[in-house]
Amino acid sequence: METILFLAHTETDGSLGKSALEALNAAKSLAAVLPGSNLISGLVGGDVQTAANQIAGCASARFLGVVGPDFASSRYSTDIVAVEALARAAAATIVIAPGTARWNRVLAGAAQRLGGRIDTHATGTTAADDQPGITRWYYRQRMEAVVQRTRRPWFILLDPGCGEPWTGAAGQVQVELVSPALTDANRRTTVTGLRAPSADQQTIRPDARLLFVAGAGWTKTQPDGKPHPKEAEQLILGFLAQSKASLGSTKSLVDLSGEGQAVLKFMTHLNQVGQTGSTPRHPKGLSTCCHGEEPHTVGWRFINERRAVNLNPNCSWAQGKADVLYVADAFAVMRKVNALLAEKA
Amino acid sequence: MPIPYQIVVCGSVVPDPLQTLEPITTPAGPALKNELMLPAVLDPWAGHALFEAANLAKQHPGSKVWLVSVGPKAKLQQVMMTVAQKVPFELIALDGPASGFAESAEIAAALAGAIQAIPGLDQSRLFVFGGWESASRGAGTTMQMVGELLGITDQFQGVDQLTVRPDGSFQALERVEGGKHQVSACSALPALLGWATGNLPEPPNNPQVGMLNMRTVMPALQRAKPVKVANDGVAFASVSLPKQRRATKIVKDLSPDAIAQEIVEWIGKE
Numbered sequence: 037m038e039t040i041l042f043l044a045h046t047e048t049d050g051s052l053g054k055s056a057l058e059a060l061n062a063a064k065s066l067a068a069v070l071p072g073s074n075l076i077s078g079l080v081g082g083d084v085q086t087a088a089n090q091i092a093g094c095a096s097a098r099f100l101g102v103v104g105p106d107f108a109s110s111r112y113s114t115d116i117v118a119v120e121a122l123a124r125a126a127a128a129t130i131v132i133a134p135g136t137a138r139w140n141r142v143l144a145g146a147a148q149r150l151g152g153r154i155d156t157h158a159t160g161t162t163a164a165d166d167q168p169g170i171t172r173w174y175y176r177q178r179m180e181a182v183v184q185r186t187r188r189p190w191f192i193l194l195d196p197g198c199g200e201p202w203t204g205a206a207g208q209v210q211v212e213l214v215s216p217a218l219t220d221a222n223r224r225t226t227v228t229g230l231r232a233p234s235a236d237q238q239t240i241r242p243d244a245r246l247l248f249v250a251g252a253g254w255t256k257t258q259p260d261g262k263p264h265p266k267e268a269e270q271l272i273l274g275f276l277a278q279s280k281a282s283l284g285s286t287k288s289l290v291d292l293s294g295e296g297q298a299v300l301k302f303m304t305h306l307n308q309v310g311q312t313g314s315t316p317r318h319p320k321g322l323s324t325c326c327h328g329e330e331p332h333t334v335g336w337r338f339i340n341e342r343r344a345v346n347l348n349p350n351c352s353w354a355q356g357k358a359d360v361l362y363v364a365d366a367f368a369v370m371r372k373v374n375a376l377l378a379e380k381a
Numbered sequence: 382m383p384i385p386y387q388i389v390v391c392g393s394v395v396p397d398p399l400q401t402l403e404p405i406t407t408p409a410g411p412a413l414k415n416e417l418m419l420p421a422v423l424d425p426w427a428g429h430a431l432f433e434a435a436n437l438a439k440q441h442p443g444s445k446v447w448l449v450s451v452g453p454k455a456k457l458q459q460v461m462m463t464v465a466q467k468v469p470f471e472l473i474a475l476d477g478p479a480s481g482f483a484e485s486a487e488i489a490a491a492l493a494g495a496i497q498a499i500p501g502l503d504q505s506r507l508f509v510f511g512g513w514e515s516a517s518r519g520a521g522t523t524m525q526m527v528g529e530l531l532g533i534t535d536q537f538q539g540v541d542q543l544t545v546r547p548d549g550s551f552q553a554l555e556r557v558e559g560g561k562h563q564v565s566a567c568s569a570l571p572a573l574l575g576w577a578t579g580n581l582p583e584p585p586n587n588p589q590v591g592m593l594n595m596r597t598v599m600p601a602l603q604r605a606k607p608v609k610v611a612n613d614g615v616a617f618a619s620v621s622l623p624k625q626r627r628a629t630k631i632v633k634d635l636s637p638d639a640i641a642q643e644i645v646e647w648i649g650k651e
Contacts, residue, residue: 110563112525112536137557141538144485144522148529153486153614156520169618174481175396176516179404179622181411181482187614225535225567231554232561240560246648279648305541305578306560311398312425312516312578322644337623343647345640349631356626362640363633372641380645 037072038168041128042096043119045110045138046081052090055134057201059194060094062161063132064202069163076100078122080115082108084211092207100125101211106218109227110138112145114218119146121216128189130168132161135193143191152189159198176311177334196242197317197338239276239283240306246281247318247339248272249309251353252288253325253346253366254300264367269300271370278377282318284309284335286326309335324366326353333357345369384549385443387503388434390470391492391511391527392427393479394452394460396420398516404620410612411482411620421456421479423464426512430576432584433543434510435468441545446470449495451488452479454605461598466591467584472601473499477608481517482620484612489526491608496531504571505549513539513556513575521575528573535567538575 042063044056052060060077067075077096079087084101102118119142123131133139135156147154155170162169162182169184170192232238254268276283285307289300309316310328313335321339325346333353336342344354345366354361362369396402396419403414413419423431431448438444448470450457457474465472473495477488496502496509509528514521521538528536539556546552549569554562556577632640 110557111565113534116534137539137555137563140521141536141555142525144520144525145529145536147522148486148489148526153484154520154522156522164618174404174518174620175402175413176398176519178402179620181404181620182618184616184618185614186616221534224569225565228552228564228566230557230561231564232559238560242559306556308578320648322648341647342627343644345644349633355629358629359627360630360632362635362644363631364635364637364640368637369640369644372638373644376641376645380649 038067038070038129039074039076039127040067041076041078041123041126041131043078043122043131043133043139044080044087045136046079046084046087050081050083050086052087053134053136054201055136055196058196058199059132059134060091061202062194062199064094066130066132066161066163066168070168071166076126076128078126079211080107080118080122088209088211090206091202091204092209093205094202098126099209099211100214102214102216106223110141111225111227112142113222113225115142116145116149117216117218117222119143120149121214123150123189125214131189131191133191133193135195139193143193147189147191150189152191153185153187154191154193155183156193158192158194161192177315177337237302239302241280241282242316244280244282245319246279247284247316247321247336248275248279248281249284249286249321249323249326249336250289250300250303251286251324251326252292253327255289255292258367265300267367269302271367271374272300273302274374275370275377278374278381281322282316283307284316286310286328286335287312323353323358324370327351328353383441383547384506384545385445386437386441386508387445387506388438388508388510389447389449389496389499390427390431390434391449391509391524392424392431393450393515394421394456395424395479395516397422403622406620411617412480416480417453417455421460423460424512424515424517426514426516426576426578428464428583429579429581430510430512430574431464431470432468432581433576433579434508435470435584436581437508437543437545447473447499449473449475449492451475451477451491451608453477454602457605458602461602463586465594465598466586466588469590469593472594472598474601474605475608476605478610479517481515481519482612482617483518483610484615485518485520485523486526487610487612489523489530492523493527493530496527505569507571509533509571509573511575513577524573524575531571533571533573535572536575537565537572539577540574541577541579543574
């Protein structure tokens with residue numbers, strides 16, 4: 037018998053994001069299969085009424101909220117106070133939350149403060165013999181484990197994109213407000229804003245249907261004996277503009293950019309996928325000019341349909357990992373792809 | 382007058398990324414096959430944290446960097462032969478597991494204990510650095526717990542940039558969703574930062590730095606306290622490698638135009 041707290045923070049518009057709804061679905065499913073368990077929702081934000089109403093139909097036994105200007109922004113020192121208060125108010129034994137940057141920053145500290153344990157980057161929940169469990173990857177997505185714990189409270193952060201979001205009726209709910217005390221020490225940090233590339237320069241699009249992965253081959257010497265980084269830049273950015281794909285990169289390519297070489301200037305470490313980068317989730321992935329051993333290809337472990345363009349038919353990035361490998365010059369192919377996309381537009 | 386910072390970096394060793402890893406079951410829980418034989422490197426994000434710490438210390442005379450590391454002594458020694466040539470630091474070694482399957486709360490308690498034992502630590506000048514995740518457990522949980530145990534409640538994760546100001550305040554840029562950074566200002570230390578990549582390249586080897594560091598590294602390794610990790614209350618029902626291998630269709634004979642046509646059609650399909 038578990039008391040499962042679905043824990044979420046509001047987005048800037050006061051609603052719950054997709055990753056929060058995915059976590060709610062997982063929490064609700066787990067509560068349904070563990071006998072005698074109940075579900076409680078805990079929300080944090082400047083105002084949580086809109087979010088609570090949004091999930092009115094989720095069969096939560098209680099809706100708890102920590103609200104106020106201090107809890108509107110993503111800050112460790114206040115978020116931890118809010119999370120601790122909600123977990124205590126709910127007497128939670130399991131806390132299920134979306135793996136957002138905000139919760140990834142704070143929930144391990146909250147688990148420590150509450151004497152509990154935490155698992156992050158969970159990809160799913162299980163319930164074998166009425167015992168809750170989770171699946172998660174170790175060694176940067178290279179091996180998968182099923183983990184069970186006896187220590188409570190158990191915080192579980194679910195990676196976004198791993199499950200279906202909850203859908204259900206909105207309504208009107210009564211939120212029980214929890215008011216943790218803050219001191220000046222909780223306000224030493226001030227969130228002053230977000231820094232992002234301008235919209236037309238933003239190449240990371242988590243909700244895109246396609247991940248376009250560019251490898252270091254784009255900067256290598258071409259058949260005329262010269263590298264063509266300018267054309268590579270135009271082709272890649274042109275493709276991203278027309279396809280609305282998200283851009284990923286191999287480590288070798290972003291390292292080249294970081295070293296100040298005349299390569300792809302828009303490429304940063306934020307684009308890096310793989311062993312020391314991200315493992316984004318998109319329905320489709322197209323890799324071009326990538327070459328790497330198994331550990332480096334984990335960047336698209338969670339891409340469903342994968343195709344690659346490479347001059348090497350034995351490319352280890354693609355062999356056994358892509359559905360289709362086109363043996364061809366990526367410059368020539370992408371030039372034509374861009375032309376076709378322009379015609380369609 | 383620049384502030385002489387005290388910067389404590391937490392970081393351990395991980396198997397070289399190019400190694401093939403295979404899980405095995407031992408009486409103590411899951412482990413890696415031939416774990417002690419695998420060549421190791423400093424955890425990449427912890428490495429970035431160390432290089433950022435050294436850079437900050439260099440710009441603020443009188444600052445000092447400690448590297449607190451939990452790992453098998455032999456592995457730490459092997460990795461320190463390289464890392465010690467990069468930047469100046471004092472090693473505090475703890476002889477324990479560097480496994481991804483070790484419980485982060487127990488590792489955090491060991492790290493926090495070692496940090497608290499550093500003589501003359503001044504909270505008003507203290508930065509605690511680490512990687513925002515490891516390449517082994519990959520959880521991003523240890524540093525927050527270290528911070529909690531040290532009473533540090535100004536914490537930042539996924540940090541790519543730190544700008545310190547003469548009055549002791551600083552600004553941090555943390556990675557958030559969608560390729561953006563959250564900008565935060567903090568009025569005073571202590572603070573804990575889990576670094577992402579940062580902006581610095583890996584420093585070249587400097588034999589002089591290596592010689593200086595090795596004077597303290599070897600004694601630190603010799604007096605490394607053992608750390609027992611019981612993994613209390615956690616059970617691994619299974620640990621396995623992904624089995625799925627795709628039947629890759631290799632298309633060699635199509636023109637770029639025909640390939641482009643196929644790709645565009647594929648992209649357009651729901």
